Amino acid sequence: MSTKTVLVTGTSSGIGLATAVAAARSGWHVVATMRDTGKAGALLAAAEEAGVTVDVRPLDVTDPASVEACLGGLDRLDALVNNAGAGHVGTLEQEGVDDVRAVMEVNFFGVLHVTKAALPLLRASGGRVVTVTSVGGVIGQPFNEAYCAAKFAVEGFMESLAxxxxxxxxxxxxxxxxxxxxxxxxNVGLADNALELAGPYAPALSAYLERTRGAFANAQASQEVAAELVELLAAERPAFRVLTSEAARAFAGVKLKDLDGSAVQAMTGGWVA
Structure with missing residues (x-):
């Protein structure tokens, strides 16, 4: 395992940071990438505390030249963890199509850019692609239209590519x-006065935000997700889909057995009522 290399995107914080450190502790050579390496302080501190080292390199997943420069500098790659992404809260009538395109660039096309560049190296090593999506790639959620669209696209693309x-x-x-x-x-880009700007959608947005605050009060730790990712990297026969918590499994399970869509609509409709 010590000779194997994994590249992880979006490692300046959260799941990416925790995964980079956990993979290094498991014996991987970790290429930890982020758009701005000036923000590597938290990662480097966590790695030092864990007694491991990571190889920090710049990578902007939305910039093909940056992707080519980063991946082109690798002699070997055994695994890719597509983690970089950004949340977004908004609804169609009140935002421009360019806002939606920007969400797609980071969360969908960024994944494609990096995966495409990595595939020749992964073919050579018999490696693997692991992409962090979301339960929002299974169930569309109010005020997450653009984000869920991007995650649905990633899910469909990877399910077809597999x-x-x-x-x-x-x-x-x-x-x-x-x-x-x-x-x-x-980092979802919601303005402080979002409710004032929401117009006719203000009651629905207020209800959604109250529900979301409650959900994230009981959120899973990044380290728990990282542990699932590292286990998947080492699996002899990795599963295609991994849901990282009982809450995620229960939530996604509503969609997977909802043949006419009524159960999902009843559930998410309650979030904005």
Missing amino acids: PVAATVGVSVSVVEPGAVASEFVE
């Missing part, structure tokens, strides 16, 4: 957390 990649020796998996205690929620 059997093709398997023919050349590369396994593909998705990991679906529910609510996770990290800086992710702080």
Whole structure:
């Protein structure tokens, strides 16, 4: 395991940081990437505390040149963890299509850029692609239209890619957390006066935010998700889908057995009533 290399995107905080440290503790050579390496302080401190080292490199998943420079600098790659992403709260009538495109660039096309660049190296090593999606890639959620659309797209893309990649020796998996205690929620771009600006959607948004605060009060720790990811990296026969908590399994299970869509609509409709 000490000779194997994993590249993890979005490691400045949250799941990415915890995964980079946990993988290093498990014997992986970790290439820990982030858009701004000036924000590597928390990662480096956590690695030092754990008694491990990580190889920090710049990578902006939305910039093909940055992706090529980072992946082109690797001689070997045994696993890729697509973790970089950004939350977004909003609804269609009140935001521009360019706002939606920006969400797709980070959460969907960023995953594609990095995976495409990694596949030749992963074919050579018989490696694996692990992509952190979300239960929001299984169930569409109010005021998360753009974010869930991006995560649905990632789920569909990876589910379709998996059997093709398997023919050349590369396994593909998705990991679906529910609510996770990290800086992710702080980065959804919601203005302080969002309710004032919400107009006719203000009552629904207020109800949604109250429900969400409650959900994240009981959120799973990033380290728990990281442990699931590291276990998946080491699995002899990795599963395609991994839900990281009982809450995530229960939530996604509503959709997976909801053939006419009524159960999901009844559930999420209650969030904004």
